[in-house]
Amino acid sequence: MCGVIVVRCLAKQQTVRRRRRFEISHNGGVATTSAANREEYVNRGRRLEYFTIGYNSLEGVTSIVAGLIAGSVSLVGFGLDSLIEVTSGATLLWRLRHDLDISRREQVERIALRMVGACFVALALYILYESSAMLIRHVPPERSIAGIVIAAISVIVMPLLARAKRRVASQLGSEAMHADSKQADFCSYLSAILLGGLLLNALFGWWWMDPAAGLVMVPIIGKEGISGLRAEVCCDRCELP
Numbered sequence: 001m002c003g004v005i006v007v008r009c010l011a012k013q014q015t016v017r018r019r020r021r022f023e024i025s026h027n028g029g030v031a032t033t034s035a036a037n038r039e040e041y042v043n044r045g046r047r048l049e050y051f052t053i054g055y056n057s058l059e060g061v062t063s064i065v066a067g068l069i070a071g072s073v074s075l076v077g078f079g080l081d082s083l084i085e086v087t088s089g090a091t092l093l094w095r096l097r098h099d100l101d102i103s104r105r106e107q108v109e110r111i112a113l114r115m116v117g118a119c120f121v122a123l124a125l126y127i128l129y130e131s132s133a134m135l136i137r138h139v140p141p142e143r144s145i146a147g148i149v150i151a152a153i154s155v156i157v158m159p160l161l162a163r164a165k166r167r168v169a170s171q172l173g174s175e176a177m178h179a180d181s182k183q184a185d186f187c188s189y190l191s192a193i194l195l196g197g198l199l200l201n202a203l204f205g206w207w208w209m210d211p212a213a214g215l216v217m218v219p220i221i222g223k224e225g226i227s228g229l230r231a232e233v234c235c236d237r238c239e240l241p
Helices: 002-070 071-095 101-136 147-174 177-203 208-229
Strands: none
Touching: 002 071, 002 147, 002 177, 002 208, 071 101, 071 147, 071 177, 071 208, 101 177, 147 177, 177 208
C-alpha cells in the first residue's frame, strides 16, 4: 500500500514539473514577442496622443468660446476638460519618450498621474462654484447650437479613442496609458451629459438643466482627480519588458 502511495506522489510531482516547464516556455515566448513589437506600440501610442492633443485643442477652444457666448457653465467646463486632455496627452508623450528606461517608468507615470489629477480637482471646484452660483442667481444660459454639435461629435469620437488607447496600454503594460484611456472614457460621459443638458435647454427651455449637468460632472471629475493625486500606479505593469 505504501509503495502505491509513493508511486502516485512521484507521478503528481512529474505532472507539476511538466506544467511549470510549459508555463515558463509559454510566458517566455510572450515576453519575447512583446519586446520585439514594443517600439511599434510606442509609435502607435504617440500617434494617438498627437491626435488627442490636436482634437482636444480644437474642441476646447471652440467649447469655451461657445460657452462664454451662451453663458453655459457646463459647456465652458467641458472646454476646460478638453484642455486638461491636452495636458494629459502631452504628459503621455513625455512618458512614451522614457519608455525604454525601465528604471524611470514608475516615477514618470506617478508624476504624470499627479499632474493630471491636480487639474481635475481644480476643474471640479470651478464647476461646483459656477453651477451653484447660476442656480442661486437664476441666470439662464442662451441656446447653443455649436455646443450641441461639439458634444454630439465627441460622443462618437471619444469612445473610439479610448478603445484604441486601451489596446496600446495593454501591450505596453502602462498604467499611465490606462489612466489616459479612462480619461477619454470620462470625456465621452461628460459629452453625453452635456449634450442632454444643452438639448433640454434648447428644446424645452429648461435652463436649470445646464448648471445641473455641471453639478453631475463634479463628483465624476473629483473622483478621477483624487485617484490621480494618489498616483495609483500598478508596479507590475510598469516593470513589464
